[in-house]
Amino acid sequence: MEGKNNAAEGASGGGMIMAWLNKHHTIYSRATRHPFILSTRDGTVDLSSFKRWLEQDYIFVREFVPFVASVLLKAWRESEDGSDMEVILSGLASLNDEISWFKKEALKWGVLLSGTSPQKANQDYCRFLESLMSSEISYTVAITAFWAIEAVYQESFSLCLKHGSRTPAELMETCQRWGSDSFGQYCHSLQMIANKRLEKAPDYILGKAEEAFLSVLEHEIEFWNMSNGEW
Numbered sequence: 001m002e003g004k005n006n007a008a009e010g011a012s013g014g015g016m017i018m019a020w021l022n023k024h025h026t027i028y029s030r031a032t033r034h035p036f037i038l039s040t041r042d043g044t045v046d047l048s049s050f051k052r053w054l055e056q057d058y059i060f061v062r063e064f065v066p067f068v069a070s071v072l073l074k075a076w077r078e079s080e081d082g083s084d085m086e087v088i089l090s091g092l093a094s095l096n097d098e099i100s101w102f103k104k105e106a107l108k109w110g111v112l113l114s115g116t117s118p119q120k121a122n123q124d125y126c127r128f129l130e131s132l133m134s135s136e137i138s139y140t141v142a143i144t145a146f147w148a149i150e151a152v153y154q155e156s157f158s159l160c161l162k163h164g165s166r167t168p169a170e171l172m173e174t175c176q177r178w179g180s181d182s183f184g185q186y187c188h189s190l191q192m193i194a195n196k197r198l199e200k201a202p203d204y205i206l207g208k209a210e211e212a213f214l215s216v217l218e219h220e221i222e223f224w225n226m227s228n229g230e231w
């Protein structure tokens, strides 16, 4: 049982996550302002990179479904707050629509999804997701990783929607999917859930959650690198 309140140190007001975002600002920026995203925002993105991202992210999202289901199960077992389950369930439900969207988008770009195999960075990321699905990983660590995975996409794609960006019209739907205000609200709800858990977590869980947060950022950077054809 996680019961010690020691998370507030150095995190005045914004909770533990805000403290980590400040502490790990450099790597967080590398994940959320990657050249792949900056070139999308500037309208100079290489379309073969975009197509590679599309094909690989479809594989990732299919693996993401059981991970989110495992977070839901942990919330059901470990959380006293019923509203956590509603937020996670809404995320899980939207993945159904997301998978259909990938199929539709792939058709539009002439990308063949069946028979595509995951590249190394994708395999490594999916293996990491699988490790978080273990019953030995606490809800606090899993929800922190879940928030971080969603937050990186939200922060990245919202950059492409900002005033003055020159995102190509045919990529706007992609950017809106993760960069929209409603996806931002959902990420904010996940952040609040994670913060609430981290506030009550003992030091060893805090350490594991911070480690998981950093691992997500590293995997996200590798995923963008892979999409850009650098590996």
Ligand SMILES: Cc1ncc(CN)c(N)n1
Pocket: 057, 060, 061, 064, 149, 150, 153, 220, 223
């Ligand atoms: C690699 C990756 N990271 C995050 C997301 C957002 N669910 C995604 N679709 N793909």
